Amino acid sequence: MNTLSYGLLSMLSYAPFSGYDLMQKIQPFWPAKHSQIYPLLAQLERDGYIQHELVVQPDKPDKKVHSLTDLGREALSQWLSQPACPPVTRDELSLKIFCMNEGDPVDIQRLLEQRVEYCREKLVWFHAKSELFAHKRMDSSPGIVLLMRRALFSFQSELDWAEWALKELRGEG
Amino acid sequence: MNTLSYGLLSMLSYAPFSGYDLMQKIQPFWPAKHSQIYPLLAQLERDGYIQHELVVQPDKPDKKVHSLTDLGREALSQWLSQPACPPVTRDELSLKIFCMNEGDPVDIQRLLEQRVEYCREKLVWFHAKSELFAHKRMDSSPGIVLLMRRALFSFQSELDWAEWALKELRGEG
């Protein structure tokens, strides 16, 4: 079973969700398209880790709501006892910064400004999510609190860097 | 042409390198195996973006040293004028933290301790690289200076988070 499959089980650990919802929930941690998720959900069900019930909605299309089986919950538990693979990040911006000498300084500044904007949007989103969550439970889902804080740390540090870099470039050019 | 191909051109913008060296150089920005790199280098040469010369080494196996052509340098320049794709990060640790309720708290603490260690190693490496680089050029390769600083920012913030998270968990448990 691959990491994305375990990720789907992880998303289902708090509550049942449809494939569509799972796809959106897992994006911040392990980006994946629905074309990858639906087949994996079918396989997870074949293997007995999840089950589903059809939910009819009056205002929206019907959906399959997936939930963990006991076997699925056991699989999560044993997965947690194993070390995690190192994180993988691929960022085209890094590759462009590396060879910035080859291009127009204005282009590089625009790239950094776009990254600043990107980080600001993410920070707004996570701050809003963070406040929403503070009103709900706290001790029942410590993991989500930790991850929220981490996202804020991470995007803030990226934002700080991008703004510092812009200042450096403007100071020189 | 895909992002990794541009990344290889980017790595060649300062100096010529062998496929083996390119593979190591590009890891921090765009992880890739040699099995992916060698075919791309052959294609980049077919398309006229790079050329190579065979270098005989007395103490090591012969190598192909690749360098940018004018066309390759032009391609880099036009690539820099286009916006960068958003960064993609996949981290199994996030997925495990998310469902930490399902496992033994000791397991989660171990995962965080391993991440702390991972960040410390990276920080040591980048600090060493940073000092080495300060002695060489500064104004000739501003991109590398920016990227170095960013790596330090990024791993420091991840380290801070992981240590904070461990303190939280130990404080509660």
Add this chain to the structure above:
DNA sequence: GATGTCTATGTAAAAATTGATATATAGAAA
């Protein structure tokens, strides 16, 4: 009434990435 968006599920094909196998030189260690 047509058009677009969001919700919802699925498959097929293409591209990107990883893992395995293969070969070869040189040096160090056992």
Add this chain to the structure above:
DNA sequence: TTTCTATATATCAATTTTTACATAGACATC
């Protein structure tokens, strides 16, 4: 002498991921 590691290049198979194709209900807008 054998074994291991680092350097160096290359291909093939498997897996993962993305892109495109396909269908459909409910709602809003034009």
